[in-house]
Amino acid sequence: MRSRGSQTSARSVALASMLLAFGACLGYAESVLLPPLPVPGVRLGLANLAVVVTLATLGSTYALVVSLGRVLIVSFAAGSLGGPAFAMSLAGALAAWSVMSLLARKEGIFSPVGWSVAGSAAHVIAQLLLAAWLVGSQAPLAMTPLSLLASVPTGLVIGYSARLLVSRIPQTTLAFGR
Amino acid sequence: MTRGDGIVLACVLAVALLSVPAVLAVADAGSAAALISGPAGQTETTLSDNARYTVEGREGTVVFEVRDGHLLCTSSSCADQVCVRQREALPGRPVVCAPNGVVARVSGAAAKEASLDAVSR
Secondary structure: OOOHHHHHHHHHHHHHHHHHHHHHHHHHHHHHOOOOOOOOOOOOOOHHHHHHHHHHHOOHHHHHHHHHHHHHHHHHHHOOOOOHHHHHHHHHHHHHHHHHHHHHHOOOOOOHHHHHHHHHHHHHHHHHHHHHHHHOOOHHHHHHHHHHHHHHHHHHHHHHHHHHHHHHOOHHHHHHHO | OOHHHHHHHHHHHHHHHHHHHHHHHHHHHOOOOEEEEEOOEEEEEOOOOOEEEEEEOOOOEEEEEEEOOEEEEEEEOOOOOHHHHHOEEEOOEOEEEOOOOEEEEEOHHHHHHHHHHHHHO
């Protein structure tokens, strides 16, 4: 007979896997289907929706797995694995996860909306810094004001969507996920 | 939205707005020329004569054109095509192809000079 602990863990892994698949599909669909935003290099960041939902339902460790997993899968599908574009995605994903996890620890102070806005800004800053390092010039940092301003509405959209999505996940699923 | 979320939002907006003067200062500090740099070196040019520049990047080539006083990124071998979509390098808004390690920028002085040339034609 299986213990309740292993059952909970299996359900958590199953939920995380679903969210990883969800994030990878959103990320790939966004890169292939959606038109780019008017600000160069800025995207809506649909894949981050899965990371924010994972953070809210399963915690930061699973969120890291989902974040890194979807970067790997989307880069593999797009054929950019190991290249500079992959490095930029990875840097953005890690920065966003770090900031969002930090805010998520302060329960009651910040909501998924705040995590998402902060994560979106951290993602943008990390990518600009890495781009500056890759090209050996400070020129990419000139995009900082526009990119940061654009990260606010994208972060809000993803944050509110994540909150809506979390509210629709059955409580029994969340109870097992925790 | 919680009070903490509001603080996060205000902080991001403040950093974005505070970085504007720094970016404008860097944009005006350059010499009167358009600069295209890549892994193999850099080329300085003016915007007065139409020309085409093919730059060898890390993953392929990036093509720039000086056309009627504008520095345009016309094609790139990179996957995301952010540089091609951005299209034109402006003062304080360089065209960057990070996968290829290529940057094209126009200083404020060069842009003014180019616009004067464009008027005189």
